[in-house]
Amino acid sequence: MKREELIQKWLDHALSPEELEAFKQLDDYEELTKMQTALQYFKAPEVDVNSAYNTVTTTKKETSKSTTWLMPLLKIAAILVIGFGTYFYTTLPTLTTHETVVAHKTRVELPDTSEVMLNAVSSVSFDKDAWTNKREVNLNGEAYFKVAKGKTFSVLTDDGIVTVLGTEFNVKQRNDLFEVFCYEGSVKVTHNDKNVVLSPGESYGILNGKEFRYEEENLKEPTWIRNESSFKSLPLQEVIQEFERQYNVTVEAKNIDTSQIVTGSFTHTNIDTALQSITLPFNLKYQKKQNSIILKRD
């Protein structure tokens, strides 16, 4: 038998006894056995199968239980997040907001050159992108609008909606007071499904849920634009609140009936003059302390 064949058979552990004898006669025999002995040092170490088995079978309990119910939940959560994200991103309007703080007024120009004068502690917001289709402004507080001619223009407040075509008007929405005054053109006020149309000089107001109207008056613009707040037949507390907004102070009215009706005005430029114009008609006295003012009976 050929040498190579013998080695092949040896490699396959398939030598017959006679062949083994022949193999031993080969020149290579010694070298091959030497290698064979040495190779035993390279045997893979024995692993502890039993302890490995325990480790593997216990890991299942820890991992699989938590993943089986968590995975579907995570999938759903991910879909919801993506869904809502895109929904809000694509559908929610990008609102531009302008705000004023106490004792500040500001002028806001709308995309179509309509103008908004914003009184103290008020805010307007509108959607710039949708402006050409929908002229809509959200208002909180008091503002005077000079609307450029064009499509319907709406002012949305918590108390009602004011709709116009092109005109000048003032909207005041403070706590329990809602007041619209028309200066030019015509204005439609919608409050609780009720529509009222105002002509120049007319006004419409709601105080504590009750409607009221002022007498017609010929004014060009609200007085607060010229730094003077004026009131007609409104409770004293409305005046005090407006005073606080204009001067950044707190007013304490002790033992005073703040529901008394006031007609009058106060300036925004001089606190003493303003206080006098509020207190004198009622025979009240005032004390100034840092950021608060105390009103007392004389």
Next chain:
Amino acid sequence: MPKSLQDTICNEVLFSNFFKKHYQSLYSYLYYKFGDYLNPEDKTQEAFTKLWQNCGKVKPEKAKSYVFTIGNNLMLNEVKHHKVVLQYQKIKPKSHTNENPEFLMQEQEYLQKLQRAIGNLTESERTAFLMNRVEGKRHKEIAAILEISTKAVEKRIYRALAKLREDIEEL
């Protein structure tokens, strides 16, 4: 073809038998192929853990190639950066008195040469060769484990032997 009684390997007895039959075998395979350096035991354990966790998806007749493939892939992920050095087990030299120090040194030298030569083999040659020489497996058995033909195993082993002899001669 015999139809398997169990659809999956989830059955505990089935898995336990499978585990005891193939755990050492997979470990040795990874050890011969990649050496001790990259912790083949961890990979073996991980492969079997994966099988146990996904036992519902694996048919019993596919389980063996499942763990071998996973073990192999886990090793490959790590092996990229490292050259394999097959560490031979440090077995203490026999305390024969008639072996003089020179002989012992020669033996050590020979082992080092052999180690280097084994490291120079290709993975497939080394795996087949060591399974054959060290574990005493026949060509047919190795072919079954590696899922290749007996002829291919034969060739690999013979080529490996030739390479080793040549390398040791040179060194």
